Every structure is written in C-alpha cells, then in structure tokens.
Amino acid sequence: ADAAITKHLAHFLVKHHKAIEQKSSKRKDIKTTSGVNVILFNGGVFKSPLLRQRILDNLETWSKSPIKMLTHQDLDLSVAIGAASFGIAKRGKGIRIKGGAPRTYYIGIESSAPAIPGFPRPIKALCVVPFGMEEGTESDIPGHEFGLIIGQKVAFRFLSSSTRKNDTLGTILDEWDDEVHEISPLQLTLESPEKNASMVPVYLHSKISDIGTLELWCIGKNSKQKWKLEFNVRENNTNP
Structure with missing residues (x-):
C-alpha cells in the first residue's frame, strides 16, 4: 500500500x-x-x-x-x-442522523449474447441499491425479469460505486469505467424443490436492513417460491 x-x-x-x-x-x-x-x-x-x-x-x-x-x-x-x-x-434516546447507503450497489447479470469460446461471458451491472437508500427500506426492482439458476453452486457478482449517485433502482449499465468496482462475490447453492439444477424466471426485490445488510430477494414469477441473497454493505466498503 x-x-x-x-x-x-x-x-x-x-x-x-x-x-x-x-x-x-x-x-x-x-x-x-x-x-x-x-x-x-x-x-x-x-x-x-x-x-x-x-x-x-x-x-x-x-x-x-x-x-x-x-x-x-x-x-x-x-x-x-x-x-x-x-x-x-x-433506542429512541437521542438524535439519529440518517445518511442512507454510502454507495450505489449493483449485481452482475450475464448478457443474453452467445458465449465466445475462451472468453468469459460479459456481464451487465443492475442497480439494486441506489445511493442514499435508507436503512429499513425496501422496494421491488421494476421492469426486469431474470433467469435464476437453482440446484447447483453459482456465483453472484456484486459491484459498487461511490461516485455514480444518479443511478436509480433498476438501472442497467452495459459498460462502465473505473467508477464501478467489483467486490466480493457470493457463492452458494439455492435450494431446488426438484433436487436438480434448473433455471426459473424471477423478479427482484431489494431491502437494506437496520444493520446494514442488503437482502436481495429472488421471487419466482410462476410460483410462490423465493430465495434470499444477503450481502453486508458495511463490511464491503473497501473499494475507492
């Protein structure tokens, strides 16, 4: 350093x-x-x-x-x-100053374009927490439907920006420069009711808890199932 x-x-x-x-x-x-x-x-x-x-x-x-x-x-x-x-x-015994989310947060989504052999599939950045979103608030992410892989281990890529303060919930970035930085990915297996790997259509719902945890809910379009991704935005404020 x-x-x-x-x-x-x-x-x-x-x-x-x-x-x-x-x-x-x-x-x-x-x-x-x-x-x-x-x-x-x-x-x-x-x-x-x-x-x-x-x-x-x-x-x-x-x-x-x-x-x-x-x-x-x-x-x-x-x-x-x-x-x-x-x-x-x-605890209600003092004045609390609310500043909201200190950064804008995104989740990486794979492009629908065909993969090129030998090259990683390009991703786009979907805004799931706009700058200033207050803790304790939540909202559906409008206008988008995604395919979620369940039943096998996958990596969810998160990104953040401390300077892109005008991006709103649901904004998709096709390209970005050094304003957006990738942070720690989340690797896990989401439970499948059929016990095998499959892709299900979902829409997204985001929430920032009172303790600074991003809860990103993937809600099934054709069922009542939902899956939760948790990410601590306070512990991952390490990039510029």
Whole structure:
C-alpha cells in the first residue's frame, strides 16, 4: 500500500467533487464549492499535531482558502463514542442522523449474447441499491425479469460505486469505467424443490436492513417460491 496519504486524499476529493458537480448540474438547489471548508480529524494517528498541520496545510493549498478545523472529543475513542451514540439513538434516546447507503450497489447479470469460446461471458451491472437508500427500506426492482439458476453452486457478482449517485433502482449499465468496482462475490447453492439444477424466471426485490445488510430477494414469477441473497454493505466498503 502506498503511504502517501495526501495522494490518496487528493484522489478521493477530485473524484467526489466531479460526482457532486454532475449532480448539481441537474438540480438548481445544490451549489458546489471550490474545495474543502471544514475538517474533523478522527483516529489516534492524528494525535500528532505535526501530522494534523501537514494535512491542513495541503488542504488549504488545494482549496486556496482557510479551512476550519473542528474540535474533537477524544481521537482514540472517537469511533467508539460514535458507535455508542448510534446505539443510544436507535433506542429512541437521542438524535439519529440518517445518511442512507454510502454507495450505489449493483449485481452482475450475464448478457443474453452467445458465449465466445475462451472468453468469459460479459456481464451487465443492475442497480439494486441506489445511493442514499435508507436503512429499513425496501422496494421491488421494476421492469426486469431474470433467469435464476437453482440446484447447483453459482456465483453472484456484486459491484459498487461511490461516485455514480444518479443511478436509480433498476438501472442497467452495459459498460462502465473505473467508477464501478467489483467486490466480493457470493457463492452458494439455492435450494431446488426438484433436487436438480434448473433455471426459473424471477423478479427482484431489494431491502437494506437496520444493520446494514442488503437482502436481495429472488421471487419466482410462476410460483410462490423465493430465495434470499444477503450481502453486508458495511463490511464491503473497501473499494475507492
């Protein structure tokens, strides 16, 4: 891993500034700024005043304006304090700030085009969780029907993007650049009532639970059967 913190920070800021500009171009109520306005340090590594000042100096150079540094309660315990506050808020004893899904999530679907020998079958990316979808909400994925293989082990490929914030539920991407990244696949065997491999037509229903788990339900079109895929979106926020 590259230890150049400022390089990673610059990449993050540039990428997300572009995403905000794209969103603001479609909405008049969103105004973009030229750079960072405030900063809150978090974690014991920032107990060093030299490191904090170095980061602040770089940000002010890029933004070409002073940046306000917010005061912290305890750098070593800040994450634990936040987790405890969240737990208290969930019990109705505090204010809970809801930010929704931090990324847009997709599931890979195979193209109906014939496979080319020696080459993997191309996939498309179907949006199953749009950016900002709140925990505890659910929805059918409209306009699409899929063939689901049951009775044998298959891999479900998940993808995510931290910058494609305008994709809506059911959006299909035929192609994408480095805005979309593949994350850990889910390999499992979905139970077949006939105890052999087959393909069944299904439609999809997605839900984000209160604990940050994506539940993707595959609901049989011609039967009452349904199969659930579970994916922890919090534990898989590792890609840029």
